[in-house]
Amino acid sequence: MYRYVGPGELLVAAAAQDGGRPLESFEAVGAWAARVSGEPFTYVVDLDGRLLVADRRSEHVACAGGRDVLGAGELSLRWTGAGWAVAEISNQSTGYAPAPGSWPAVAAALDRAGIARPGGFTAAFEFRHCPGCGQLNLVKDGDYTCCLCETALPE
Known part of the structure; x- marks a missing residue:
């Protein structure tokens, strides 16, 4: 759910x-x-x-x-x-x-x-919330980096 x-x-x-x-x-x-x-x-x-x-x-x-x-x-x-x-x-x-x-x-x-x-x-698609800024990210091409603050996203 x-x-x-x-x-x-x-x-x-x-x-x-x-x-x-x-x-x-x-x-x-x-x-x-x-x-x-x-x-x-x-x-x-x-x-x-x-x-x-x-x-x-x-x-x-x-x-x-x-x-x-x-x-x-x-x-x-x-x-x-x-x-x-x-x-x-x-x-x-x-x-x-x-x-x-x-x-x-x-x-x-x-x-x-x-x-x-x-x-x-x-x-x-894989989605991840950034632990740094809270932004929801769409993971593209295996890049687990926040699109806003560039914090590493959880894999």
């Missing part, structure tokens, strides 16, 4: 919203995919294991309605002729900073929605 770790004002605003659209059927997935027409979008997996989606410009915390999640990131779909499939999927959410280990919850939500999926994230 991941708690929101982003700016407090976004959490306050998100708590007043309904959250993302659940994708729990073939029809719901098709309607959403037609709406976003191949663009990546924001997703979260709620604590009930449901896949919730929102426009890419939406905050993950808004998609989650301010609640804790089992997974979060960005997702794009493609039509295979036989059904919907993941084109790309990541755990990129600085609001929740989910670990790559969130994949089983994400995979189960995709299965529940009837979306064919790969065996893991197509792009997986």
Whole structure:
């Protein structure tokens, strides 16, 4: 389970919203995919294991309605002729900073929605909080250095 770790004002605003659209059927997935027409979008997996989606410009915390999640990131779909499939999927959410280990919850939500999926994230990210300044960092290219204060991040 991941708690929101982003700016407090976004959490306050998100708590007043309904959250993302659940994708729990073939029809719901098709309607959403037609709406976003191949663009990546924001997703979260709620604590009930449901896949919730929102426009890419939406905050993950808004998609989650301010609640804790089992997974979060960005997702794009493609039509295979036989059904919907993941084109790309990541755990990129600085609001929740989910670990790559969130994949089983994400995979189960995709299965529940009837979306064919790969065996893991197509792009997986590591996040670390800086012990010096508290900044959340996205670890890139194995560089465990804070982007603000250059303190070494925990590996």
